[in-house]
Amino acid sequence: MIRVIKHTFVLSILIVQSSCYVFLIQNPRKVLFSQLQHKYSVNIDATWTEEQARILLNIYESIYQQSSNTTQEITPSVWKISNETINENVLIETVDNVNHITISSNVFSNGESLTNNTQDEFLYNKRLFQVVAQVITENWTNIDAVKLILKDGTDRYAIELVLKEMYGLSLVLTDTPEAEKIRQKLRKYVGEVEISQFTNQELMMLMSIYEKFPVALHKIPKLKYLLCSQKAPYAGSAWIVADCVEYTKQTFRIKNPKEFQRIILHEKAHFLWEYALNGKLRKAWSELGGWQKDSKNRFGWTKTKSRKEFVTDYAYAKNPNEDWAESVAYYIIHPNKLRLSSNVKYEFIDQVMHLYSDGSIPFKRLQNLNTR
């Protein structure tokens, strides 16, 4: 009897000690592994290092944060890293509704970043991003034909699916009836548009910036197309009339990541001006900038405030809409600079962003902001 008690006592000390061990030493690798498991049904094995697991988790987070499909059940997946040569660096096999994914270690060792600037927080390991996008879009679609295409390893297809699913965007392809319609609409504004094609890398760069907007702003019903053009007077242009944003090839050659992001955010912000704000809110914004309608001015507006209350020269140059687009871009990439130039504009945008961040409401036009 004493011996039993003694054993129980020793055993309970061991249990207490082992649970203390678990609580005291939070192994970061284990935490990452369990986050992947619980949030995304992703199981990774001992072949993964902590750093690799972190990259994989970041990619999942970035894709799912703004996905409207998060409620959809995620197919469990088991991920292995292999040193053997694998065609296209990835092998996906589905057995009993579990995706078994083997990726080549090359994905990490020769991992090509999205841009050359490794300091940039938006970068992903390009190949791994494609693999995750492929795995996730497989979950989204149960159409056999689509699955077949994905199984061929056509990454482009996976990227375009993600673009459509997450941002409601389609690409304007050359020589399609859609392209012709858009061209016709643009002819009177910009003349003939020479349509080019985005590379996969360019599309992923765009997506990584779009995700900076709150979830409910990822899909804006009237923003339907992305158009890539060979040459244009500006690096980017939002064409409300043609439901599209046009980027030129020169946009992607911009070396400064913040400048590149500014352009992408700015163009999308024009769609928010048009569709997220009602007339009353647009008027309220115009008043913050001291904008007054002026038929004699070539841009139709004059301002009563000085340059220092505008975040950039361009915000000051034309009209409340450009002021808004520049300010929204700065709200995301340089919030302090916006605050310094105009705290009231910062507060205005902050309220808009928060209204769209509360829950995952679908996109709708705002009627009011709360005065704080």
Ligand SMILES: [Zn+2]
């Ligand atoms: Zn603009």
